[in-house]
Amino acid sequence: MEVIIRDTREQAVQLVADVMEQAIRRKPRIVLGLATGRTMESLYDKLVEKHESLGLDFSQVTTFNLDEYVGLTADDPNSYRYYMDKHLFSRINIDRLNTLLPDGAAGDLDAECRYYEELIGSVGGIDLQLLGLGQTGHIGFNEPLSAMFSRTRPKALSPKTVEQNAPLFPDPEQMPRRALTMGVGTILDARRCMMLVTGKQKAEVVAKAVEGPVTSMLSATALQLHPRCTVVVDAEAGSKLENQEYYRWIFEHEPEWLAYQ
Numbered sequence: 001m002e003v004i005i006r007d008t009r010e011q012a013v014q015l016v017a018d019v020m021e022q023a024i025r026r027k028p029r030i031v032l033g034l035a036t037g038r039t040m041e042s043l044y045d046k047l048v049e050k051h052e053s054l055g056l057d058f059s060q061v062t063t064f065n066l067d068e069y070v071g072l073t074a075d076d077p078n079s080y081r082y083y084m085d086k087h088l089f090s091r092i093n094i095d096r097l098n099t100l101l102p103d104g105a106a107g108d109l110d111a112e113c114r115y116y117e118e119l120i121g122s123v124g125g126i127d128l129q130l131l132g133l134g135q136t137g138h139i140g141f142n143e144p145l146s147a148m149f150s151r152t153r154p155k156a157l158s159p160k161t162v163e164q165n166a167p168l169f170p171d172p173e174q175m176p177r178r179a180l181t182m183g184v185g186t187i188l189d190a191r192r193c194m195m196l197v198t199g200k201q202k203a204e205v206v207a208k209a210v211e212g213p214v215t216s217m218l219s220a221t222a223l224q225l226h227p228r229c230t231v232v233v234d235a236e237a238g239s240k241l242e243n244q245e246y247y248r249w250i251f252e253h254e255p256e257w258l259a260y261q
């Protein structure tokens, strides 16, 4: 795992956008794993900017989102499908048929999850998986006690996650209590993972995810086992990390990052 601390939120988001741009230019047929949440909105704005002003081409890109609420249809403004269309897909030249999310409104949710795993396999797996971090330490919606080898499945959301995301619903009571989510094992199969976390309210959970013991009680700790995972935080989110100086030193000395300084 690598940890990169950028002074501002803007710089943290810019770094992740730049890495994604480079990955897409290197492999135009890239398979991206995408995430939702407030943190990702400014990242998607940056990708749109790159498409508009630098001609970043998404025409051959395939995407798989991490998760979707159970019971919400694509046209529901609170569904993650709606979120992705609004913040990214409708604003770039991606083929909508190549933008995949699990269908939370499917009749048979278990079959839908198996199908989603098959789809990911059928395109050769995910090249670059983008991740955010929930207050419970979840990646996707892998709530505490999610097995490290779990695959895409329906999952009940924890009260803390409901508290975190319900304000995004016009009526907080309407927030679904279940979601379909890629499993921790599904995420660990991606060839590269990048987690973006900003803001002081995440400082504690970031410290646990990065420096704490690996435990299924905090699914982001599983990323410590991934051979190629980069965690990008702003100074606020990184403020409770014990080894901040070390992480900054690595960023300044690893050749890969020189181009991004």
Ligand code: GLP
Residues within 6 Å of the ligand: 035, 036, 037, 038, 039, 040, 066, 067, 131, 132, 133, 134, 138, 139, 140, 141, 161, 165
């Ligand atoms: C939801 C998503 C997660 C995401 C999290 C972060 O819970 N399922 O994948 O990491 O939101 O949300 P925010 O960026 O709004 O803090």
